[in-house]
Amino acid sequence: MWDALKTYYAIHSKTSEYTYEWNSPVFLFSNENISQYLDPAMMRGARVLSVCGSGDHVFESLLAGAAAVDTFDINYLQKYVLELKTKMIRGLSYENFMDFFYDYSSPFNQKILGPVMPELTRGARVFARYAFTKRVRPSLSIFGIRPSYLQDKVKYAMLKNILPKEFKFSQIDVRQLPQILDRRYRVILLSNIMRISTLAGFDAYYRQVLKPLAQAAVTDQGQIYFNYLFSESIQDQGNVIKKNYIDPLLKLDPQHTIEFRECTPSNTPFAGFPLLGGDVAVMMKVNQKTY
Ligand SMILES: C[S@@+](CC[C@H](N)C(=O)[O-])C[C@H]1O[C@@H](n2cnc3c(N)ncnc32)[C@H](O)[C@@H]1O
Numbered sequence: 001m002w003d004a005l006k007t008y009y010a011i012h013s014k015t016s017e018y019t020y021e022w023n024s025p026v027f028l029f030s031n032e033n034i035s036q037y038l039d040p041a042m043m044r045g046a047r048v049l050s051v052c053g054s055g056d057h058v059f060e061s062l063l064a065g066a067a068a069v070d071t072f073d074i075n076y077l078q079k080y081v082l083e084l085k086t087k088m089i090r091g092l093s094y095e096n097f098m099d100f101f102y103d104y105s106s107p108f109n110q111k112i113l114g115p116v117m118p119e120l121t122r123g124a125r126v127f128a129r130y131a132f133t134k135r136v137r138p139s140l141s142i143f144g145i146r147p148s149y150l151q152d153k154v155k156y157a158m159l160k161n162i163l164p165k166e167f168k169f170s171q172i173d174v175r176q177l178p179q180i181l182d183r184r185y186r187v188i189l190l191s192n193i194m195r196i197s198t199l200a201g202f203d204a205y206y207r208q209v210l211k212p213l214a215q216a217a218v219t220d221q222g223q224i225y226f227n228y229l230f231s232e233s234i235q236d237q238g239n240v241i242k243k244n245y246i247d248p249l250l251k252l253d254p255q256h257t258i259e260f261r262e263c264t265p266s267n268t269p270f271a272g273f274p275l276l277g278g279d280v281a282v283m284m285k286v287n288q289k290t291y
Helices: 002-012 056-063 078-091 094-102 110-119 122-134 153-162 174-180 201-217 231-249
Strands: 047-051 068-073 169-171 185-189 218-229 256-263 279-286
Touching (some): 056 078, 056 153, 068 078, 078 169, 094 110, 094 153, 110 122
Parallel strands (some): 068 169
Antiparallel strands (some): 218 279
16 A cells, blocks of 8 residues: 555656656666677576666566576666566567557557556556656657567567566665675676766776675676666767776776677667767676685
8 A cells, every 4th residue: 555655656746857766757668788788608597686777677687597686776666667567578468568668659558458457566556557647758768779578579478488476676776785785696787877876987986886786795706787888979989988997997906807798789769870889888797706
């Protein structure tokens, strides 16, 4: 009951699409090329911690072989995007799922949700009823690259079989994560929180987020994916990477190394100019043995 009231309040409270708070507008789909940048050898059998967002990092992790995925997000409402999409994939056909999100003549048709409604928690029902007209990010939430399970029906079918009924979710700022985690993960996915964070630049993010997380919650040789650079900025990307990641490498503790994983561009229609190269996911590898 409390969850349903809190959800109703969150959806109807004042906010802006430029904020990242407990009640901000939600992301429905990722604009990152996640399936390409994850390292399958590391994902197989891994326990993963992921920012929740649209749920796409969670779904792609499972498709890449992760054994289990726990989630967190500063935005309380993102947990309902994950719940709703999980239950839709488990209970609806690929065609119905696509119609719900991508039929622009009749978007978010509630009738399609009929079969999954009885499966939803009360909060998720409130979310499904009101959020699509009131609390969805208008821009990058639907367009962007389509995740692998939407590009390929076989993957959608695979996901249907491997998706658990529910996921562990903590509503928390990434900076507080080390205080609540009581286990280690082989892979942590932070999407591009760093870019929208109020922490100024890589140095502060390394000291306040990456290093404490690595110490508290990553297994030996584990990985933290902590930024995603879109190809729109490729002209400048060489400089950005050098300034933000290569130069500060010298200041990193010796057990941490940075790796870049290239993927094809996310190709958002919002770029407005020809794409010039690939996207890059930036990852920190943790060698616990040298601690
Ligand atoms: C980083 S955003 C960006 C979207 C991204 N490119 C994608 O693939 O969807 C993804 C999620 O991070 C969450 N987030 C932003 N700042 C956060 C913070 N300081 N702590 C925890 N989560 C945060 C947002 O609420 C959002 O759901």
